[in-house]
Amino acid sequence: MKKALAFDIGGTKIYSTVIDENGEILKEIDKFSTPKTLDEIKTVLSKQIKKYEEDVDIIAIATAGAVNNSNSAVLGSTGNLVEGYSTIDFQSLSSKKVFLENDANAAAWAEYKIGSSQGTSVSVMLTLGTGVGGGIIINDKLLKGKSGAAGEMHFKMYPDKRRKCTCGSWDCFEIYASGTALKLDAEEMLNDKNVTTYDVIDGVKQGNKIMTDILNKWQDDIIIGIKGLANIFDPDCVVLSGSMAQFVDISKIEKEVNSDIVTTPTSIRLASAGNYSGMIGISLLALSQGL
């Protein structure tokens, strides 16, 4: 059975483990805080690679940021990673093949292979976390675009500059559908800069009316975005993943989306490949396409 040494590199944490070609996690997950310098990031990766590369067939790295079409490097800068991250020569860190993909794309691939979108021909995954990630699979292939950067959920919710997005532009879907967005909705609706996402969720649990209105407004914006994606892609399903996905009402979203699109009905589903879907997906991708 072939195996990958998997990494998931995010803005705050790096996770690593060994995963086989069935997507089985074979050892405990190692966790590191993401260092603030390039050299320290390379050191974390190198140590882990030295420890395990003899036992595996490939090094599989899911990472924040867009990954090029040869799966070897990160394209340009990524908001929450150290400057110069895209200059890292990942292949130089191992004698084994190193295979990269964007973390949201990797997680979408895990859902497609072992999770909620198995057997579909067209699926859209939205990762609702601090930001919003996108992974689109069409006829057994990730949508990568000309350079590898496709699937960015930065289409506009308003044309007239209301809320600045983390990408530097204005009013992208990400800044209305993310955890950050829920906090901004609460700030605006309560006129209180200190309210947190947790306050909203806790308030909803206690039946607080205004907190429920805030959550619903946030969910309505997610619905607006999914309607557009459903009309563009006509997908079998839209999978919602990430830490914020637990707070949405899947059946309500499905009903509202399907009542207002020109394409045929789509299925809205929660992700089911688990917390380590990024590492599972990148391992399955690397072992099937990278060797």
Add this chain to the structure above:
Amino acid sequence: MKKALAFDIGGTKIYSTVIDENGEILKEIDKFSTPKTLDEIKTVLSKQIKKYEEDVDIIAIATAGAVNNSNSAVLGSTGNLVEGYSTIDFQSLSSKKVFLENDANAAAWAEYKIGSSQGTSVSVMLTLGTGVGGGIIINDKLLKGKSGAAGEMHFKMYPDKRRKCTCGSWDCFEIYASGTALKLDAEEMLNDKNVTTYDVIDGVKQGNKIMTDILNKWQDDIIIGIKGLANIFDPDCVVLSGSMAQFVDISKIEKEVNSDIVTTPTSIRLASAGNYSGMIGISLLALSQGL
């Protein structure tokens, strides 16, 4: 050299001619007003088919409305065609194979094969006419979605119900980027229900300031939509076609789009396959994929 009997069926006109596998138009274009009943539509098609089917290898029909994934029928109802149009059994009209595709998809295919998007791996075409059509080509294939209806440009420009779209929903890109949209922009900005698209275009030509503002507002909305599509698809190019495309400033659109996307720069281009690109595209598709 293989040949197709081509049709382009729209809400007001039906065009037909014979086209070879190089995309060459081999005879004069026949034009018919689109009849208002199913039987009359079938009669127009049948007469033309009887006249030419012996000389061709396939019957190639570009049509308004989404076409199923087996290229045999129209899915559901289409706004500007007679009720029941989707029940037509097109194959019954000829002893030769009949191959259908949506008209915007067919036109996008013509651009990809003989026009502005030749040689690209990912292209998005927007047909700016009375409405807005979309045709997306990814790695040598039309994006069709699970049922064939993908590429509908009905993502929302506002989340809060301002302008009713022709599809029955609210605030879709189509109702801000079409010819109809330019008239609505003018109506709103001039507070005059009787102003026409022609008045705006004519005013712009004469250097009228408010008419120029109206055209720019309409173009700005097109730019907003293209930014979202560029971030989602990371396309090599976005091709603009249709009767309204002649009024946009291609280089301004390209500059503004590329200054505000997170993916790599895309090229904005005018369509170049000509007025009969729908018939050319459907013929090339049918002759390469339908036989």
